[in-house]
Amino acid sequence: MTKRKMVAAFAAVTFIAVLSGSGEHLAEGSLPLATALAALLWAQLRWPLTGLVTGICGVVAMRVAELTTGGWLWPVTLLYVWATLHGSAAVDGSVTLLPRARLRVVVAIGAVHAVMAFNLEWTVLQHSAVWTLQHVGPDALWLTAALAVTVAAGGWQRWTRTAIEQQRTAERLRVAREVHDTVAHTLTVVGVHLNVAADALDSAPDEAREALRLAQDVRRKAMGDLSSLVGVLRDDRRPPAEPLDLSALVSQVCEAGLDARLTVTGDGAPLPVRTAVGLVVREALTNTVRHAGARTVTVDVHYGPVTEVTVTDDGAGSQRASQRTSERTSERTSERTSERASERGEGHGLTGMRERVEALGGSLTTHGDGGFTVHARIPA
Structure with a gap:
């Protein structure tokens, strides 16, 4: 899946999920929040970390103002996922994991986000520590699981791409060996006979004629070998050559x-x-x-x-x-x-x-x- 298609899917899922999980305060803050988070996913195409931090700030502001009763962390789950996947683009336009240094930054942002959510529920909104842990804890576990799955999937994709590239390299080397083995020997023998013919053309025309005949015979055999080689390379189901x-x-x-x-x-x-x-x-x-x-x-x-x-x-x-x-x-x-x-x-x-x-x-x-x-x- 290419970047834009993935972002479109993420934006749609985020918009619907935030509206569905916001309870009775939908008209006050959930619709603006869902719209903003969906738009920030598109902004992450160019500014992945900026879009993530902006989305976190939007969720925190809505929760502190009590304009939405949604969670602290789960509404921005896909912003975290996209920030984790926003690495260098592959040849086919797909995405890869961030380098490890920037991946640590995303994890650090998630840790700070979870601690901040707990403190705000406990100190600003005046809920008990147990109540806060019961409501923020599942959010933190959900985000941890989502990031773990994302990293695992990205690592698998990277490993698969590397394995495919190694397979292609091995195949190119195999074809190079086959072509070299088929052509080099024949051209060498032909070259020797042509050198003999060139040297003997004036002084020994019969010897030159014989050398040219041998070169022609070897060339003819080489054409047959090349034809067989091309056939084998085009169809690996053929039996191995004698x-x-x-x-x-x-x-x-x-x-x-x-x-x-x-x-x-x-x-x-x-x-x-x-x-x-x-x-x-x-x-x-x-x-x-x-x-x-x-x-x-x-x-x-x-x-x-x-x-x-x-x-x-x-x-x-x-x-x-x-x-x-x-x-x-x-x-x-x-x-x-x-x-x-x-x-x-x-x-x-x-x-x-x-x-x-x-x-x-x-x-x-x-x-x-x-x-x-x-x-x-x-x-x-």
Whole structure:
């Protein structure tokens, strides 16, 4: 419910309640008081505490002048509630609780109001202490209960909004990981083949033609992967995707000019673990092709109670890559060196790998010493 709708409801309830609870002196002061309190609720849209204090003063004046026989506290209950809820507006226009410091001010005003009502009944209107306690006490309990419920409801709303925002953030991260995992590896392999074609276009046109054909094949597969990904994101009821083919991933790296070897031992790992293994291997191989300049890369996977994945490259650069790099202009070489230096660290890919592994209760570590190693442990 938006602010204005809530205030309209509060004003209507206050107007009717004050008229209904004022007894036989309705014509003398209850109608003006009910009208004033309803108007003050609208004033609270801009001045929440000022409207509350003004309403309290109006009730006290009417009671001392004996123009109304209504209560001391309950007629301004919704003014207290609105002052408690008058925090910062949410995106949808709804209201939230006040900050704690200002919430204490509202509670302090309520305490002073209750003490003042007791003293006025006892000392000014000359009622006995027992009679005063019997009439002011229920008012104070009513106001306390109303504020407690308001604070509880506001806290629940705040918690719910925070939980929804966290869920949206997690969903954005999930989509980002899916897109990165699907696109990054393919574009890296395509880029390698296009670089080969560009270097060999004049000196070895057959090699350039073959590189372009491989790039086209990889691009075609990427389009299929993206189509599948969009379908899954649009409909979460679809069955989970099959784990990636590790042999196909290693073959793609070999076609890009690296000496890649795959070793797989053990079996029986559940589908989420095998899916995570494929994604870790793909991202690690992508980083090797893009940033390492390696000659060799080894992939070791052991399925068991704790599945372990190790991807290691030598990071020295292949002979072909070295030849191509020496033929480039100094400007392009400098750009690539800078790019590799900045991206070899904890980029989006490694962060996504770590998040996927940790989501399954595992751990992922990386280290570079004469090469670069990615090691993941995933419990079954």
